[in-house]
Amino acid sequence: MALLEVLQFPDPRLRRVSEPVTNVSDEIRRLAEDMLETMYDEPGIGLAAPQVGHAIRLVVVDTDWTEEDADRKPTVLINPEIRAAQGKITWNEGCLSVPDFTADVDRAERIELHATGLDGEVIVEEVDGLRAVCFQHELDHLDGVLFVDRLSLLKRNLYLQKRKKLHKAEDLSWPRAGERPPAPPVKRP
Numbered sequence: 385m386a387l388l389e390v391l392q393f394p395d396p397r398l399r400r401v402s403e404p405v406t407n408v409s410d411e412i413r414r415l416a417e418d419m420l421e422t423m424y425d426e427p428g429i430g431l432a433a434p435q436v437g438h439a440i441r442l443v444v445v446d447t448d449w450t451e452e453d454a455d456r457k458p459t460v461l462i463n464p465e466i467r468a469a470q471g472k473i474t475w476n477e478g479c480l481s482v483p484d485f486t487a488d489v490d491r492a493e494r495i496e497l498h499a500t501g502l503d504g505e506v507i508v509e510e511v512d513g514l515r516a517v518c519f520q521h522e523l524d525h526l527d528g529v530l531f532v533d534r535l536s537l538l539k540r541n542l543y544l545q546k547r548k549k550l551h552k553a554e555d556l557s558w559p560r561a562g563e564r565p566p567a568p569p570v571k572r573p
């Protein structure tokens with residue numbers, strides 16, 4: 385098993401629409417295992433394949449686990465689809481690809497999700513609350529949608545400004561300890 389790099393906004397690979405999985409190969413099984421390891425390590429309650437650079441419709445979730453509770457109930461979803469949705473819920477969401485930012489997002493309160501499991505079994509889940517929110521967040525990733533896209537323009541701009549400030553602060557502290565300072569500019573004759 386291996387820890388994978390989680391792509392960060394604004395990486396354009398997060399914006400691709402993912403392709404369905406047509407064959408559950410050993411490679412897909414290994415990727416699902418690595419995604420689960422990465423999700424628990426980050427830590428997170430979900431992870432979609434595009435977040436680790438694979439434009440395929442594969443998602444892992446575990447909405448029950450906590451860092452103190454070793455009891456893990458991972459779910460691997462291949463080609464997941466939301467077949468029914470009801471109600472409205474507002475949830476304060478985060479995203480492993482959008483660090484240092486959370487915001488309230490409106491989602492369907494209750495959904496019916498259909499998918500295939502790693503052994504080819506049909507998965508049908510009728511869920512609400514955090515699990516319903518997490519499924520909708522992860523399925524958005526498969527269509528290149530991030531939770532910041534679901535915010536008002538005002539809130540999204542607040543995030544972009546915060547991000548700019550953070551990056552400026554990082555730039556000012558460069559070069560970091562141990563790093564070589566930049567070469568002086570080349571003088572023209």
Ligand code: K1U
Nearest residue numbers: 427428429430431477478479480481518521
């Ligand atoms: O897809 C992702 O980026 C993962 C994301 C999923 C998610 C969180 C909240 C609402 C909807 C979807 C995360 O897991 S962010 C981290 C997080 O919420 C969390 C981490 C550890 C314990 C509990 C929650």
Ligand code: ZN
Nearest residue numbers: 478479480481
């Ligand atoms: Zn996310």
